[in-house]
Amino acid sequence: xxxxxxxxxxxxxxxxxxxxxxxxxxxxxxxxxxxxxxxxxxxxxxxxxxxxxxxxxxxxxxxxxxxxxxxxxxxxxxxxxxxxxxxxxxxxxxxxxxxxxxxxxxxxxxxxxxxx
Amino acid sequence: xxxxxxxxxxxxxxxxxxxxxxxxxxxxxxxxxxxxxxxxxxxxxxxxxxxxxxxxxxxxxxxxxxxxxxxxxxxxxxxxxxxxxxxxxxxxxxxxxxxxxxxxxxxxxxxx
Numbered sequence: 001x002x003x004x005x006x007x008x009x010x011x012x013x014x015x016x017x018x019x020x021x022x023x024x025x026x027x028x029x030x031x032x033x034x035x036x037x038x039x040x041x042x043x044x045x046x047x048x049x050x051x052x053x054x055x056x057x058x059x060x061x062x063x064x065x066x067x068x069x070x071x072x073x074x075x076x077x078x079x080x081x082x083x084x085x086x087x088x089x090x091x092x093x094x095x096x097x098x099x100x101x102x103x104x105x106x107x108x109x110x111x112x113x114x115x116x
Numbered sequence: 117x118x119x120x121x122x123x124x125x126x127x128x129x130x131x132x133x134x135x136x137x138x139x140x141x142x143x144x145x146x147x148x149x150x151x152x153x154x155x156x157x158x159x160x161x162x163x164x165x166x167x168x169x170x171x172x173x174x175x176x177x178x179x180x181x182x183x184x185x186x187x188x189x190x191x192x193x194x195x196x197x198x199x200x201x202x203x204x205x206x207x208x209x210x211x212x213x214x215x216x217x218x219x220x221x222x223x224x225x226x227x228x
Binding site for chain 1: 148150152157158159160161162165205209214215216218219220221
Protein backbone atom coordinates (compact mmCIF):
# COMPACT_ATOMS: atom_id res chain seq x y z
CA UNK A 1 0.00 0.00 0.00
CA UNK A 2 0.83 3.73 -0.04
CA UNK A 3 2.32 3.78 -3.52
CA UNK A 4 3.08 7.08 -5.22
CA UNK A 5 4.06 7.29 -8.87
CA UNK A 6 5.59 10.04 -10.92
CA UNK A 7 5.68 10.58 -14.64
CA UNK A 8 7.94 11.00 -16.44
CA UNK A 9 10.87 9.48 -14.58
CA UNK A 10 13.25 11.64 -16.57
CA UNK A 11 12.93 14.39 -19.14
CA UNK A 12 15.32 16.44 -21.24
CA UNK A 13 14.08 19.69 -22.69
CA UNK A 14 15.35 22.80 -24.40
CA UNK A 15 15.72 26.06 -22.56
CA UNK A 16 12.53 28.13 -22.71
CA UNK A 17 10.12 25.23 -22.95
CA UNK A 18 7.68 24.06 -20.27
CA UNK A 19 7.65 20.66 -18.65
CA UNK A 20 4.81 19.01 -16.75
CA UNK A 21 5.42 16.37 -14.09
CA UNK A 22 2.59 14.23 -12.72
CA UNK A 23 2.32 12.77 -9.25
CA UNK A 24 -0.28 10.12 -8.48
CA UNK A 25 -1.26 8.28 -5.34
CA UNK A 26 -2.13 4.82 -6.63
CA UNK A 27 -3.83 3.08 -3.74
CA UNK A 28 -4.92 5.82 -1.40
CA UNK A 29 -6.49 9.25 -1.47
CA UNK A 30 -4.27 12.19 -0.72
CA UNK A 31 -5.75 15.52 0.28
CA UNK A 32 -2.25 16.94 0.51
CA UNK A 33 0.71 16.48 -1.78
CA UNK A 34 4.12 18.04 -1.57
CA UNK A 35 6.69 18.96 -4.19
CA UNK A 36 10.41 18.88 -3.43
CA UNK A 37 13.55 19.43 -5.42
CA UNK A 38 16.86 17.87 -4.63
CA UNK A 39 20.31 18.81 -5.89
CA UNK A 40 23.13 16.24 -5.92
CA UNK A 41 24.33 15.20 -2.48
CA UNK A 42 21.87 17.50 -0.78
CA UNK A 43 18.72 17.07 1.22
CA UNK A 44 15.19 17.57 0.00
CA UNK A 45 14.02 21.15 -0.33
CA UNK A 46 10.30 21.68 -0.03
CA UNK A 47 8.96 23.82 -2.85
CA UNK A 48 5.24 23.85 -2.18
CA UNK A 49 2.35 22.18 -0.43
CA UNK A 50 -0.59 21.27 -2.62
CA UNK A 51 -4.07 20.79 -1.20
CA UNK A 52 -6.78 19.25 -3.31
CA UNK A 53 -9.14 21.83 -4.71
CA UNK A 54 -7.25 24.88 -3.47
CA UNK A 55 -4.20 26.93 -4.35
CA UNK A 56 -0.79 25.64 -3.48
CA UNK A 57 1.26 27.14 -0.68
CA UNK A 58 4.75 27.98 -1.86
CA UNK A 59 7.86 28.11 0.28
CA UNK A 60 9.80 31.32 0.53
CA UNK A 61 11.93 31.91 -2.52
CA UNK A 62 9.99 29.61 -4.83
CA UNK A 63 8.41 31.44 -7.75
CA UNK A 64 4.76 30.48 -8.04
CA UNK A 65 4.53 31.71 -11.62
CA UNK A 66 7.45 29.57 -12.65
CA UNK A 67 6.44 26.39 -10.83
CA UNK A 68 2.74 25.94 -11.47
CA UNK A 69 1.02 23.38 -9.28
CA UNK A 70 -2.40 21.89 -9.83
CA UNK A 71 -4.11 19.42 -7.50
CA UNK A 72 -7.40 18.73 -9.21
CA UNK A 73 -8.22 15.39 -7.62
CA UNK A 74 -7.45 13.33 -4.53
CA UNK A 75 -5.00 11.20 -6.49
CA UNK A 76 -3.26 13.60 -8.87
CA UNK A 77 -1.08 16.67 -8.56
CA UNK A 78 0.95 18.21 -11.36
CA UNK A 79 3.99 20.46 -11.35
CA UNK A 80 4.71 22.50 -14.46
CA UNK A 81 8.10 24.11 -14.80
CA UNK A 82 7.49 27.04 -17.13
CA UNK A 83 10.14 28.57 -19.37
CA UNK A 84 12.71 26.15 -18.04
CA UNK A 85 16.37 27.17 -17.84
CA UNK A 86 19.49 25.10 -17.16
CA UNK A 87 19.47 26.15 -13.51
CA UNK A 88 16.10 24.41 -13.15
CA UNK A 89 17.78 21.09 -13.85
CA UNK A 90 17.25 19.01 -10.74
CA UNK A 91 15.59 15.95 -9.24
CA UNK A 92 11.95 16.72 -8.53
CA UNK A 93 10.16 14.51 -6.02
CA UNK A 94 6.57 14.53 -4.90
CA UNK A 95 5.04 13.06 -1.79
CA UNK A 96 1.50 12.43 -0.67
CA UNK A 97 -0.18 12.15 2.70
CA UNK A 98 -2.72 9.45 3.31
CA UNK A 99 -6.11 10.82 4.34
CA UNK A 100 -6.27 8.30 7.17
CA UNK A 101 -2.71 8.58 8.46
CA UNK A 102 -2.16 12.26 7.95
CA UNK A 103 1.34 12.46 9.36
CA UNK A 104 3.33 10.15 7.12
CA UNK A 105 4.40 11.29 3.68
CA UNK A 106 4.97 8.68 1.00
CA UNK A 107 7.30 9.64 -1.79
CA UNK A 108 7.27 9.11 -5.50
CA UNK A 109 10.32 7.81 -7.36
CA UNK A 110 11.32 11.27 -8.56
CA UNK A 111 11.72 12.94 -11.95
CA UNK A 112 15.12 13.91 -13.28
CA UNK A 113 14.82 17.15 -15.26
CA UNK A 114 17.66 18.24 -17.51
CA UNK A 115 17.34 21.56 -19.29
CA UNK A 116 19.74 22.08 -22.18
CA UNK B 117 14.86 28.67 13.07
CA UNK B 118 13.77 25.09 12.89
CA UNK B 119 16.42 22.62 11.92
CA UNK B 120 17.00 18.95 11.91
CA UNK B 121 20.62 17.92 11.60
CA UNK B 122 22.74 14.83 11.59
CA UNK B 123 25.87 14.27 13.61
CA UNK B 124 27.74 12.36 10.88
CA UNK B 125 27.47 12.90 7.14
CA UNK B 126 29.01 9.52 6.27
CA UNK B 127 29.15 6.17 7.99
CA UNK B 128 30.92 3.00 6.89
CA UNK B 129 30.25 -0.34 8.55
CA UNK B 130 31.14 -3.94 7.91
CA UNK B 131 28.49 -6.20 6.52
CA UNK B 132 26.77 -7.97 9.37
CA UNK B 133 27.57 -5.29 11.93
CA UNK B 134 25.00 -3.00 13.47
CA UNK B 135 24.68 0.62 12.32
CA UNK B 136 23.58 3.63 14.30
CA UNK B 137 22.62 6.84 12.54
CA UNK B 138 22.02 9.91 14.67
CA UNK B 139 19.89 12.99 14.25
CA UNK B 140 19.46 16.14 16.33
CA UNK B 141 16.44 18.38 16.16
CA UNK B 142 15.85 21.81 17.59
CA UNK B 143 12.08 22.29 17.61
CA UNK B 144 10.76 21.17 20.97
CA UNK B 145 7.23 21.33 19.57
CA UNK B 146 7.96 18.48 17.16
CA UNK B 147 5.97 15.42 18.07
CA UNK B 148 6.42 13.14 15.09
CA UNK B 149 9.62 11.81 13.59
CA UNK B 150 10.31 9.70 10.53
CA UNK B 151 13.32 7.97 9.05
CA UNK B 152 13.61 7.66 5.29
CA UNK B 153 16.04 5.72 3.14
CA UNK B 154 17.02 7.06 -0.25
CA UNK B 155 18.93 5.02 -2.79
CA UNK B 156 20.71 6.70 -5.65
CA UNK B 157 18.33 8.11 -8.24
CA UNK B 158 15.22 7.12 -6.31
CA UNK B 159 12.70 8.79 -4.07
CA UNK B 160 12.88 8.47 -0.26
CA UNK B 161 11.44 5.28 1.15
CA UNK B 162 9.64 5.25 4.50
CA UNK B 163 11.45 3.12 7.07
CA UNK B 164 9.96 3.78 10.47
CA UNK B 165 8.31 6.53 12.46
CA UNK B 166 7.84 7.41 16.11
CA UNK B 167 5.66 9.80 18.05
CA UNK B 168 6.81 11.88 20.96
CA UNK B 169 4.83 9.83 23.49
CA UNK B 170 7.22 6.95 22.83
CA UNK B 171 10.96 6.60 23.30
CA UNK B 172 11.54 3.45 21.30
CA UNK B 173 9.95 1.68 18.40
CA UNK B 174 11.08 -1.44 16.61
CA UNK B 175 10.57 -2.66 13.11
CA UNK B 176 12.14 -5.36 11.03
CA UNK B 177 15.89 -5.06 11.71
CA UNK B 178 15.43 -1.38 12.58
CA UNK B 179 14.89 0.43 15.84
CA UNK B 180 14.26 4.12 16.35
CA UNK B 181 15.10 5.74 19.66
CA UNK B 182 13.85 9.15 20.72
CA UNK B 183 15.35 11.19 23.53
CA UNK B 184 13.22 14.27 23.97
CA UNK B 185 15.35 15.60 26.80
CA UNK B 186 18.29 16.22 24.49
CA UNK B 187 16.26 16.38 21.28
CA UNK B 188 18.00 13.40 19.78
CA UNK B 189 16.80 10.71 17.41
CA UNK B 190 18.64 7.62 16.25
CA UNK B 191 18.11 4.81 13.80
CA UNK B 192 19.66 1.45 14.54
CA UNK B 193 19.99 -1.09 11.77
CA UNK B 194 20.81 -4.61 12.87
CA UNK B 195 23.00 -7.00 10.87
CA UNK B 196 23.54 -4.59 8.01
CA UNK B 197 23.37 -5.92 4.49
CA UNK B 198 24.70 -4.53 1.19
CA UNK B 199 21.17 -3.42 0.35
CA UNK B 200 21.22 -1.07 3.32
CA UNK B 201 23.71 1.17 1.54
CA UNK B 202 21.88 4.45 0.97
CA UNK B 203 21.41 7.95 2.32
CA UNK B 204 19.26 8.10 5.42
CA UNK B 205 17.22 11.16 6.31
CA UNK B 206 15.43 11.98 9.50
CA UNK B 207 12.41 14.27 9.35
CA UNK B 208 10.33 15.97 11.99
CA UNK B 209 6.80 17.26 12.09
CA UNK B 210 4.29 18.50 14.58
CA UNK B 211 0.54 18.55 14.93
CA UNK B 212 -0.97 21.45 13.10
CA UNK B 213 1.85 21.73 10.59
CA UNK B 214 1.46 20.01 7.26
CA UNK B 215 5.07 19.88 6.24
CA UNK B 216 8.04 17.90 7.43
CA UNK B 217 11.49 19.32 8.06
CA UNK B 218 14.30 17.13 6.74
CA UNK B 219 17.81 16.71 8.01
CA UNK B 220 20.85 16.81 5.77
CA UNK B 221 21.21 13.06 5.45
CA UNK B 222 23.83 10.44 6.32
CA UNK B 223 25.36 8.22 3.68
CA UNK B 224 25.67 4.67 4.94
CA UNK B 225 28.18 2.44 3.15
CA UNK B 226 28.35 -1.28 3.84
CA UNK B 227 31.76 -2.84 3.38
CA UNK B 228 31.92 -6.51 2.37
